[in-house]
Amino acid sequence: MDHHPVVIELANISFAYPACQRPVINNLDLRLHRGDQLGLIGSNGSGKTTLFHIIMGLLKPTAGTIEFMGNGVRTEKDFQEVRKHVGLLFQDADDQLFSPTVLEDVAFGPLNLGKPRDQAVSVAQRTLDALGLKGFEDRITYKLSGGEKRLVSLATVLAMEPEVLLLDEPTTGLDETTEKRLVEILKGLDMTRLLVSHNLDFLAQTTHQITAIVDGKLSWDDAIIPHTHVHTHKHGKYAHQHR
Amino acid sequence: MIKEGVAYHNGAVFQIDPRVKIIAVFLFSCVVAVSSRFIVLGIAFLFAAGAVALARVSIKDLAKRLTTVNVFILFLWVFLPFSVPGKSISTIAGLAITHEGIVYATQITVKSNTIMMALIVLIHSTSILTLGHALHELRVPPKIVHLFFFTYRYIHVIYREYIRLLNAMKVRAFRAGTNMHTYRTFAHMVGMLLVRSADRGERVHRAMICRGFSGRFYSLKTFTFKATDLWVLLFSLALVATLGLLEWTTIL
Numbered sequence: 001m002d003h004h005p006v007v008i009e010l011a012n013i014s015f016a017y018p019a020c021q022r023p024v025i026n027n028l029d030l031r032l033h034r035g036d037q038l039g040l041i042g043s044n045g046s047g048k049t050t051l052f053h054i055i056m057g058l059l060k061p062t063a064g065t066i067e068f069m070g071n072g073v074r075t076e077k078d079f080q081e082v083r084k085h086v087g088l089l090f091q092d093a094d095d096q097l098f099s100p101t102v103l104e105d106v107a108f109g110p111l112n113l114g115k116p117r118d119q120a121v122s123v124a125q126r127t128l129d130a131l132g133l134k135g136f137e138d139r140i141t142y143k144l145s146g147g148e149k150r151l152v153s154l155a156t157v158l159a160m161e162p163e164v165l166l167l168d169e170p171t172t173g174l175d176e177t178t179e180k181r182l183v184e185i186l187k188g189l190d191m192t193r194l195l196v197s198h199n200l201d202f203l204a205q206t207t208h209q210i211t212a213i214v215d216g217k218l219s220w221d222d223a224i225i226p227h228t229h230v231h232t233h234k235h236g237k238y239a240h241q242h243r
Numbered sequence: 244m245i246k247e248g249v250a251y252h253n254g255a256v257f258q259i260d261p262r263v264k265i266i267a268v269f270l271f272s273c274v275v276a277v278s279s280r281f282i283v284l285g286i287a288f289l290f291a292a293g294a295v296a297l298a299r300v301s302i303k304d305l306a307k308r309l310t311t312v313n314v315f316i317l318f319l320w321v322f323l324p325f326s327v328p329g330k331s332i333s334t335i336a337g338l339a340i341t342h343e344g345i346v347y348a349t350q351i352t353v354k355s356n357t358i359m360m361a362l363i364v365l366i367h368s369t370s371i372l373t374l375g376h377a378l379h380e381l382r383v384p385p386k387i388v389h390l391f392f393f394t395y396r397y398i399h400v401i402y403r404e405y406i407r408l409l410n411a412m413k414v415r416a417f418r419a420g421t422n423m424h425t426y427r428t429f430a431h432m433v434g435m436l437l438v439r440s441a442d443r444g445e446r447v448h449r450a451m452i453c454r455g456f457s458g459r460f461y462s463l464k465t466f467t468f469k470a471t472d473l474w475v476l477l478f479s480l481a482l483v484a485t486l487g488l489l490e491w492t493t494i495l
Binding site: 100103108 | 371447
């Protein structure tokens with residue numbers, strides 16, 4: 001997998017919240033290549049969300065360096081550039097959807113990228129269509145159901161056409177049907193992504209590789225590579241039934 | 244909690260350019276607020292009532308909204324007739340009721356109801372969204388418009404949070420009473436609500452930054468100014484001018 005260029009590289013990153021002695025992130029290294037689809041699993045408070053916020057420049061690490069496409073990112077200005085290429089889906093859709101209507105919210109990102117109004121609207125509409133949300137344009141964001149909010153949030157991120165997608169607990173509060181729908185959507189997107197979830201089944205379906213955050217580090221010893229085994233048996237007298 | 248009136252999408256008043264409606268209601272409210280002659284207030288009241296009828300506001304909605312205002316006015320009626328100095332016309336329990344006091348209270352009552360009716364028509368015939376965009380178009384400072392939008396968007400979220408906290412209290416057998424425990428509990432709840440709202444604000448801001456927000460908002464709405472809008476605007480301006488003329492001269 002090393003032949004693809006490195007998109008995001010974190011080296012020796014540490015982070016501690018004020019008034020908290022133990023660092024949440026402790027000397028963490030992470031290298032994400034183009035096309036990588038990596039899942040992160042970890043207990044509550046293991047720093048998964050913190051890690052995402054550090055990548056986006058929302059939190060300043062106490063130590064370590066961050067590189068994006070081979071260039072070091074340190075200042076707010078550097079991170080503004082990162083945010084144009086990396087999309088983050090927040091854990092709580094209510095944080096992400098702030099515009100009154102769905103269309104306005106989805107068009108918000110493209111407009112910030114400097115797209116003219118008609119282009120922003122058309123990219124927003126295209127994204128909504130692609131996610132099966134046609135006809136949601138004029139819906140009021142706070143009146144959407146939990147599942148709809150999650151999908152619309154995803155649309156708001158995808159409308160910016162990011163190269164890398166960071167998803168923070170995308171299945172929280174979703175029912176089985178919506179979760180399946182999300183899995184299908186993610187399977188259809190081949191962009192580089194980093195996913196955080198408690199839901200191992202979900203990660204197994206949507207990523208190539210799963211690793212754990214343990215004591216503020218990525219633990220490759222605990223990495224899980226989803227794979228399938230060939231299943232053989234004689235197809236004889238008692239051919240079993242797959243139920 | 245905050246109910247948006249069912250706007251009649253094909254009603255005549257709904258069709259008017261919201262910018263015109265805002266200007267008309269604003270100027271009308273200003274002139275009514277500073278007027279004191281009953282002839283002016285009476286005419287204004289009739290026009291406001293006419294607009295309410297034209298916008299097809301249901302009696303129930305109208306009554307509900309006006310009741311809120313008039314409860315406050317009721318308090319004025321308790322104090323003003325006794326406290327405004329002037330010619331005494333009667334006494335209750337040794338307290339003199341003055342003519343000036345009654346006039347003053349009546350003025351306030353008519354003014355408030357007239358302005359309130361005008362605002363009800365505005366709210367009833369325009370969605371909150373459109374109102375915000377129209378304010379933006381009218382060059383109202385963006386900060387105020389954003390405050391307006393965010394209040395509208397997050398008041399429901401905060402309200403749900405409030406209900407959640409309230410339910411969490413209820414399921415642990417909390418019953419409000421007149422005692423220290425109740426006061427302390429409510430204080431905790433309000434405090435928690437503030438902290439949560441602040442946190443929410445922080446997270447929303449972060450989510451916006453992640454999508455490239457740099458302090459500028461872009462609006463997707465465009466408004467069209469039609470011939471009818473011009474007529475409505477001219478009519479409103481004429482009405483406001485007439486009311487002003489009647490107030491500051493003695494033609495009638």
